[in-house]
Amino acid sequence: xxxxxxxxxxxxxxxxxxxxxxxxxxxxxxxxxxxxxxxxxxxxxxxxxxxxxxxxxxxxxxxxxxxxxxxxxxxxxxxxxxxxxxxxxxxxxxxxxxxxxxxxxxxxxxxxxxxxxxxxxxxxxxxxxxxxxxxxxxxxxxxxxxxxxxxxxxxxxxxxxxxxxxxxxxxxxxxxxxxxxxxxxxxxxxxxxxxxxxxxxxxxxxxxxxxxxxxxxxxxxxxxxxxxxx
Amino acid sequence: xxxxxxxxxxxxxxxxxxxxxxxxxxxxxxxxxxxxxxxxxxxxxxxxxxxxxxxxxxxxxxxxxxxxxxxxxxxxxxxxxxxxxxxxxxxxxxxxxxxxxxxxxxxxxxxxxxxxxxxxxxxxxxxxxxxxxxxxxxxxxxxxxxxxxxxxxxxxxxxxxxxxxxxxxxxxxxxxxxxxxxxxxxxxxxxxxxxxxxxxxxxxxxxxxxxxxxxxxxxxxxxxxxxxxxxxxxxxxxxxxxxxxxxxxxxxxxxxxxxxxxxxxxxxxxxxxxxxxx
Numbered sequence: 001x002x003x004x005x006x007x008x009x010x011x012x013x014x015x016x017x018x019x020x021x022x023x024x025x026x027x028x029x030x031x032x033x034x035x036x037x038x039x040x041x042x043x044x045x046x047x048x049x050x051x052x053x054x055x056x057x058x059x060x061x062x063x064x065x066x067x068x069x070x071x072x073x074x075x076x077x078x079x080x081x082x083x084x085x086x087x088x089x090x091x092x093x094x095x096x097x098x099x100x101x102x103x104x105x106x107x108x109x110x111x112x113x114x115x116x117x118x119x120x121x122x123x124x125x126x127x128x129x130x131x132x133x134x135x136x137x138x139x140x141x142x143x144x145x146x147x148x149x150x151x152x153x154x155x156x157x158x159x160x161x162x163x164x165x166x167x168x169x170x171x172x173x174x175x176x177x178x179x180x181x182x183x184x185x186x187x188x189x190x191x192x193x194x195x196x197x198x199x200x201x202x203x204x205x206x207x208x209x210x211x212x213x214x215x216x217x218x219x220x221x222x223x224x225x226x227x228x229x230x
Numbered sequence: 231x232x233x234x235x236x237x238x239x240x241x242x243x244x245x246x247x248x249x250x251x252x253x254x255x256x257x258x259x260x261x262x263x264x265x266x267x268x269x270x271x272x273x274x275x276x277x278x279x280x281x282x283x284x285x286x287x288x289x290x291x292x293x294x295x296x297x298x299x300x301x302x303x304x305x306x307x308x309x310x311x312x313x314x315x316x317x318x319x320x321x322x323x324x325x326x327x328x329x330x331x332x333x334x335x336x337x338x339x340x341x342x343x344x345x346x347x348x349x350x351x352x353x354x355x356x357x358x359x360x361x362x363x364x365x366x367x368x369x370x371x372x373x374x375x376x377x378x379x380x381x382x383x384x385x386x387x388x389x390x391x392x393x394x395x396x397x398x399x400x401x402x403x404x405x406x407x408x409x410x411x412x413x414x415x416x417x418x419x420x421x422x423x424x425x426x427x428x429x430x431x432x433x434x435x436x437x438x439x440x441x442x443x444x445x446x447x448x449x450x451x452x453x454x455x456x457x458x459x460x461x462x463x464x465x466x467x468x469x470x471x472x473x474x475x476x477x478x479x480x481x482x483x484x485x486x487x488x489x490x491x492x493x494x495x496x497x498x499x500x501x502x503x504x505x506x507x508x
Contacts, residue, residue: 037503038266038268038272038503039388039503040263040264040266040463040498040500040501041396041399041400041403041462041463041464042264042400042403042407042463042464042495042496042498043263043264043265043464043496043498043499044264044265044403044406044407045264045399045400045402045403046265046266046267047396047399047400048399049388075389075391078391079391079392082392082395083391083392084390084391084392084393084395084396084399085388085389085390085391085392085396085459085462086388086389086391087386087387087388087389088386088387088388089384089385089386089387090384090385090387091384091385097385097387100387101387103389104389104390104391104455105387105388105389106387106388106389106455106456106458106459106460107385107386107387108385108386108387108388108459108460108463108465108500109362109385109386109463109465109500109502110362110384110385110386111359111362111384111385111386111502112362112378113321113357113358113359113378114357114358114368114371114372114376114377114378115355115356115357115358115376115377115378116345116355116356116358116371116374116375116376116377117354117355118345118348118349118353118354118355118356119349119353119354120354122352122354123318123354123355126318126354182377183377186355189318189354189355
């Protein structure tokens with residue numbers, strides 16, 4: 001018998017909120033919350049819908065259909081509770097988006113955030129630190145990089161094992177010089193691309209020691225995780 | 231002696247500000263999106279403590295920065311400096327200005343202030359997550375050098391689970407939309423259906439009543455399930471949905487029926503609330 005079959009669907013209410021959850025072995029294995037929220041329907045009409053949030057499934061219970069069971073149960077609860085519409089926010093990339101679509105949800109409005117890079121060298125340091133910390137191979141090496149973002153003056157960074165530091169002065173020699181746009185740097189930070197993909201797509205260019213490049217590429221590959229596992 | 235020009239003054243939120251800020255929000259929003267009319271309590275509820283995301287106004291008064299001139303409220307900006315999902319970023323979530331002569335300058339000053347504070351807090355990036363359709367806010371972020379960088383800013387998704395009830399909630403608005411249109415004298419019966427949901431609209435000269443579906447309607451509209459929320463939320467024009475074959479119309483005069491539907495369900499901008507845990 002699968003975990004999904006053994007799940008008991010339950011509802012708990014507290015004030016405006018309701019929690020719908022699947023209990024497996026006496027524990028909350030998957031849940032969502034909802035409460036009433038005002039939303040516009042055109043310029044002249046405001047209605048109250050059930051706003052879903054806090055959707056989550058315990059790691060060990062994922063990919064068993066529990067979230068879909070909870071959502072479908074919640075939709076019935078909402079109907080009985082007098083709601084006529086349901087809304088939620090989601091990332092377009094995560095697997096939950098497909099689940100919501102299967103359950104009848106439609107993208108009503110996509111957010112289009114705009115960004116301003118406040119500190120490109122510090123962001124580059126953050127990106128490289130993530131790579132260094134998750135790459136066993138890089139931890140036994142040191143590399144000196146020159147990174148130019150949006151054709152600005154290069155920042156110099158040094159990777160020593162897991163530590164990545166910003167150098168205050170240009171070193172005598174760098175192993176690798178990288179150039180990319182601020183947009184590409186942001187995508188690296190957000191996990192929307194990887195350094196190997198950015199290089200392959202010519203969104204980033206390099207000069208210097210090919211061995212150093214290959215080391216960084218292998219490290220970035222090792223550090224990358226699939227998008228949408230949240 | 232010439233009188234000094236009043237200076238724009240920026241300060242952080244103080245308890246008791248919410249009434250005035252909420253009034254400004256309602257006025258600002260009404261100018262473009264339509265009357266949302268939050269109460270001060272609802273405005274406040276979009277902050278953490280009552281919401282799952284967003285800044286905590288109690289813990290961080292700088293999350294709401296207020297622009298004043300001679301004590302007169304000119305605008306405010308809300309920035310989450312510790313967003314749950316984006317370590318290293320601050321998120322500008324709301325930007326409202328009193329519409330008038332220097333609204334653009336006030337908006338730019340509030341954005342610049344948010345950038346400064348984000349830098350001071352060691353943030354690498356300031357993300358402006360404002361309503362994409364509002365040109366007033368995008369003018370301010372454009373002027374400050376923001377660019378659309380993210381492929382995926384997320385989406386507001388909706389499902390209709392009670393079509394008749396939802397149309398009942400919209401009854402007054404539907405009547406009002408007709409009353410100011412060329413269809414103000416139109417009388418007839420209209421069915422709307424989508425998969426297993428259906429409702430009837432009894433229209434008598436700009437007086438719309440929601441009924442069970444009629445046996446012999448004058449107009450029968452069938453929307454694909456994907457199209458129904460887009461139609462009701464005003465996210466696609468009736469014509470576009472019709473052309474995309476997401477909407478079919480059965481009427482003696484399909485052209486007139488489409489024009490009537492366009493009046494009942496016009497395309498409209500949508501304000502995405504700042505608190506988006508739900």
